[in-house]
Amino acid sequence: MTVEMLSILGATIAVSFGAIMPAFAEGRAIAAAMEAIARQPEAAGTLTRTLFVGLAMIETMAIYCLVIALLLLYANPFIG
Amino acid sequence: MNPSPLAPEILFHLGPVPVSRAVLTTWCLMAVLVVVPWAVFRRPRVVAGPVQGALEVLAETIAAQVREILGRDPWPFMPILATLFLFIVTANLTAALPGATAPTGHVETPAALALVVFFSVHWFGIRDRGLRAYLSRYLEPTPLLLPLNVLGEITRTFSLMIRLFGNMMSHEFVVAILLYLAGFFLPVPFMALGILIGIVQAYIFTVLAAVYIGAGLGAIET
Numbered sequence: 001m002t003v004e005m006l007s008i009l010g011a012t013i014a015v016s017f018g019a020i021m022p023a024f025a026e027g028r029a030i031a032a033a034m035e036a037i038a039r040q041p042e043a044a045g046t047l048t049r050t051l052f053v054g055l056a057m058i059e060t061m062a063i064y065c066l067v068i069a070l071l072l073l074y075a076n077p078f079i080g
Numbered sequence: 081m082n083p084s085p086l087a088p089e090i091l092f093h094l095g096p097v098p099v100s101r102a103v104l105t106t107w108c109l110m111a112v113l114v115v116v117p118w119a120v121f122r123r124p125r126v127v128a129g130p131v132q133g134a135l136e137v138l139a140e141t142i143a144a145q146v147r148e149i150l151g152r153d154p155w156p157f158m159p160i161l162a163t164l165f166l167f168i169v170t171a172n173l174t175a176a177l178p179g180a181t182a183p184t185g186h187v188e189t190p191a192a193l194a195l196v197v198f199f200s201v202h203w204f205g206i207r208d209r210g211l212r213a214y215l216s217r218y219l220e221p222t223p224l225l226l227p228l229n230v231l232g233e234i235t236r237t238f239s240l241m242i243r244l245f246g247n248m249m250s251h252e253f254v255v256a257i258l259l260y261l262a263g264f265f266l267p268v269p270f271m272a273l274g275i276l277i278g279i280v281q282a283y284i285f286t287v288l289a290a291v292y293i294g295a296g297l298g299a300i301e302t
Contacts, residue, residue, distance in 0.1 A: 056247075056284050060239070063246035070249075074087075 003078050011069035018065020025058045088186055102183035109170050109183070138166075142286075149290045150297070157293060160200050164193065165286040172248060172278025176271065182278070185248040187241070194241035197289045198233075205296030217298065240288060247281050 033051040037044045088100040120132050128136055142162045146154035154161075168184060175182035183189040205214045218229045251274050258267045 052280050053284055053287065056243075056280050060243045060246070063250055064242060066250050067242060067246045 003076070007072045007076050007079070011072045014065045014069045014072070018062050018068075022058050022062040025061075026055055029054050029058065088188065089181075100186070100188070101181060102186045102189055105174055105180060105183045106171070106189065109167065109174065113166060113170065145287075146290050149287065150294045152297075157204065157290070160196070161286055161290055161293075164197070164289055165282055168193070168244070168282035168285055169279060172282055173275060175248070175252065175278065176275055181252065182248050184244055184281075185252050187245050187249075190241045190244040190248075193244070193285070194237050197240060197292060198237045200289075201292050201296040204293050205298075208297050213298075214296070217296075236292065240285065244281055244285055247277060251277055 029051065033047050036047055040047075088098075088102065090098045091101050091104055092099055116131075117135060120135060124132060139158075139162060142165060143154045143158060146157060146161055150157065171184045171189065172182050174180045175185065184193075202214075205217075218226055251270075255267045255270055255274065258270060
């Protein structure tokens, strides 16, 4: 195993696991928002706005993993 | 496509200073953002024309949102918050123009914006509450938490930067990969999604900046 191979493995693992949990979290958030909208359709505007902000926050976690993966692939400090 | 998404693309040198594409785009955006309101509000009318009306509605909407977050008069904070929002929205949407790349998709611009937010939090906090009262915020709830409070101050600035940079850069990346794999028409809906992402990210950046400033003022709890 060279450093390059390990970096590629690390990048794929970071992205895949970093995609799983935010996907679950986004699913739960959207399901809760749907339920709330079904119960109170008049609050749909506020709910949608809050939902979008929340989704972007959750998505940020996946983006962090992507940044780590890109650092490993393009700006790896261990490859000269 | 740029081979590395982390390296800046240098266009030309101004003396010893290299000027990257992001900086040049930023200068164009600054010119647009200064000239358009100046041209519209040089002779403001009581019965607003379409452009003046749109700008007034925009400013009023941002002020109403900031008032909702801070729970006090938003106008002292509008110069920084509304400018941040307008700049980030236009910067994110330049990605939709052919030939232009979003300056927020490179790490320097979000870093500069996050630093602006970092310093303005302290500036507004100290100006509003005085130095002693402001610094005592770091000793709450107990002085034992001082290192954690300082660390949180740094990490939230960092995450503000990475959030904007990562979202814009990864989107650019996804569109480039799709174009490479699937040809011309598949990336189109993703580019439409990019417009939504750009506006939502600008909104989030501004809301978080407002929340941090509000926390510095002691107006709201983080």
